[in-house]
Amino acid sequence: MQLRQSERRKAKIKIGLQGCAGSGKTYSALLLAKxxxxxxxxxxAIIDTENGSADLYAHLGNYNVLSLTPPFTPENYIKAIEICENAGMEVIIxxxxxxxxxxxLDFHSKLAGNSFTNWAKVTPRQKAFxxxxxxxxxxxxxxxxxxQDYVLNQKDGKYIPEKVGLKSVQRDGLDYEFTLVFDIDIKHFAVSSKDRTGMFMGKPExxxxxxxxxxxxxxxxxxIAETANIATPAKNESINKQEQITEHEVFNQIQYCNSVxxxxxxxxxxxxxxxxxxxxxENRKSFIMKLTNPKNLFTNGTHK
Incomplete structure (x- = not known):
């Protein structure tokens, strides 16, 4: 183990696109890939599990298609990703x-025995994927x-299901694993619900x-390009990194400051x-001072 100074390295983006049927997820993914x-x-390369829907947009260009057929096991997905990687694909949809x-979920439902303990047979496969x-x-x-997602709310002594918005068909919390997550509505407009780049969060659709x-x-x-051996940077190297940082990256760091x-x-x-x-x-300073000023808080701890 070796302690080193933090640095932003070149990255391979991991993007999640969430939307209902007809929202244009496949089309949007191909445009982003372009x-x-x-x-x-x-x-x-597009790994297609939607019965040939990837070929509907062939007019956009000569992208590659790998058709995945049932069973849609994590292992088959992993093999498909490896095939695309070995073929030198820069973007895999x-x-x-x-x-x-x-x-x-279907595999879990067919397992005999205790439903709770049976998740131990599912989780490692999901994690590998x-x-x-x-x-x-x-x-x-x-x-x-x-x-559509629902929650049970109590009303007049009874629990009644109420709609609370849309939820992706995947394991809870998976969206947190992506660098970027875009939610696409039926009119094909997108908003960012998760953004580690700082470029899209809070922007209008x-x-x-x-x-x-x-x-x-x-x-x-x-x-910075990743190297096989990471040595402790010399003083002049640190200065070079300081000069290489962009204005946009400094702006993002400002938003993460939690004290003056x-x-x-x-x-x-x-x-x-x-x-x-x-x-x-100045704006971030004012925001921090407002949060840390007791006069700006209610007695229950919520902000004014």
Whole structure:
């Protein structure tokens, strides 16, 4: 084990697209892939579990298709991803990963014995599938179907199911594993419900296209190339890294500062961006001071 300084490295993006049938998940995924490969569809592969739906958009370009047929086991998905990786695909679209979870639920329901303890036979297979996605050497775009979600609320002594929105057909919490998650509605508009890039969270709804893909690719390539051996950086190397950081990355770091001292340290660390990001530093400072001022809190601890 070796302690090292944190650094943003070049990344292979892992994107989740959630939407109901007809929302345009496959089409949106192909447009994002076009941008991620700089318009080279020959470097794109789509793992199709939707009965040939991937071929409906062949007019977009000569991308590659791998048809996956039942059973939609995690192991078959893993094999399909490996085939695409070995073929040198830069972007792998998995359309969709909901079938994998349906397959595991069906497997679990047929197991004899205690239903709770039987999950021990399911979880390792699901984990291997998720790990394969996260550790893939290619960009991954995974689509997921959504369905109406319900909760039981008590009313007049009775528990009544109430709608609480849409939920992806996959294991709970899987969306947290992705770098980016876009929710697509029936009118093909998208919003980001999970965003580690800092580029899309909180923005009004928009349509996914190749330009968004290129923007994501630029973010992926803005980091430092990973090397096999990581040594302790010399002083001049640290200065070079400081100069290489972009204004957008400093802006993202501002949003993660939770104290005025952290904010001041960041401000002094990058003097080249002090003027350009002055307003953002001030806004974050005001936000932090408001949160830490007891007068701005109710007695129950909620914000005004």
């Amino acid at each position: 941008g991620l490969t700089n318009n080279d569809y020959s470097k794109v 998995i359309d969709s990963i909901s079938h994998e979870w349906d397959e595991l 998720v790990d394969k996605i996260l550790q893939a050497k290619s960009h991954i775009i995974a689509t997921m179907r959504t369905k 928009f349509t996914l296209n190749e330009n968004i893909g290129k923007q994501i690719l630029q973010w992926c390539n803005s980091g 001292s952290e904010l001041l340290k960041l401000y002094n660390q990058y003097p080249q961006y002090q003027e350009a990001l002055k307003v953002d530093f």
